[in-house]
Amino acid sequence: MINPQADFEGATAFELYVLEKLHPAIERHQGASLDLRGGSTIAGARISISATASMSGAAESRLKDQVAPLLFGSAWKLLDLLLEFALNKAGLTPNRRDWTIAEKQQHALNGAGDSSVLGYVPAVWDAMCRVYGATVEHRHCLIHRTAVVDDVTGSLQGVDRNGQQLRALSRDEQVAFAKIASLAARGVIAGGIDQRSEDHLKYQLDQLVNHSGCVSFGVGGSSAPVEIELELLEEDGSHYLDLTDVLTKARRTFPTVAHFDLVIDVPGESGRKLVAYAENCPAGKSKIDLSSLPAWLEYR
16 A cells, blocks of 8 residues: 655655754753742742863864755755655646656745645745745755855855856755755654744744745744753642643743743652643643643653
C-alpha cells in the first residue's frame, strides 16, 4: 500500500538529520529556570540562569558558518520535496512524467499545493512557497558551481539565467532557510505543525521577507525556552496542576522569552517528573489522573 507521507519521511531523512544536528530549529533549554514550587509568588520564587562557553564551542560555531551554503542546498532540496508532496496531494500533475523545478516554482509563486499538510496555516504556507520561489536561482547557482560565497560575511551571491545579479542570501538568511525547511518537514511528517513550531517557523520566515516580499508575521524571537518548576497539588486524594497566573509571572520575569517548559514534581514519585509545553496546557486548575495523563502532559 502506497503511503506518500511515509515516502516523504524516508526521502528527506538524511537532509533532516543533518539540518537538525547542525542548526536545530528550536533551541533546547539552556539553563534558565523559574522555581515556583512551594508557593507561586515571584517574591518567593527562585530564578536560575547558567551559561557555558568554550573554545570547542567557538570552533563549532565557525564550522557551522562555513558550511551554511551547503546547508542551504540541503534545505532547498528538502523544501523542494515538500512542495512536490503538497502539489501531488492537491491533485495537481506535472506537464510530463516528473515535476520540473520551473513548474514547481510557478505553482509556489501562486501559493498552490495542499496547505493542510502543515495543518491549515494558509499564510504560513504562502510565505514558505514564496521563499521557495524566490530562491530557485540561488539553488541553481549553488548546484552549478557559479555561486560566490563572500569569505568575510558568508553571503551567497550569484546571477540568474539572464545574467542579472541576484539579491544575496546572507549567512543568517541561509540559516533561517535551513530552519524553515526542517520545521516544515517535521510538521508534514507529524501530520500538522504544533503551535511552538509554527511560532518558530513564522519567526524564521520573517528573516527572509526581503526575498519573499511577504508581510512580516511579527512574532517574538527564537530564544531558548525557560523551565518553570512546579509541583502537583494533592486534595482529597486527587492531584491537581494549578497554572493560575503562572505564565503571567514567568513572562514578567523573562519578558524576552517566547516559550516556557513546565517541569512538575509528582508527590510520592521519588524524583519522577511530569513535563509539558506551557502553551499546550489549559489555564487555571486542572485535575490530573496519573494513570491516564492528558495528551499535553508526559513523564520524563
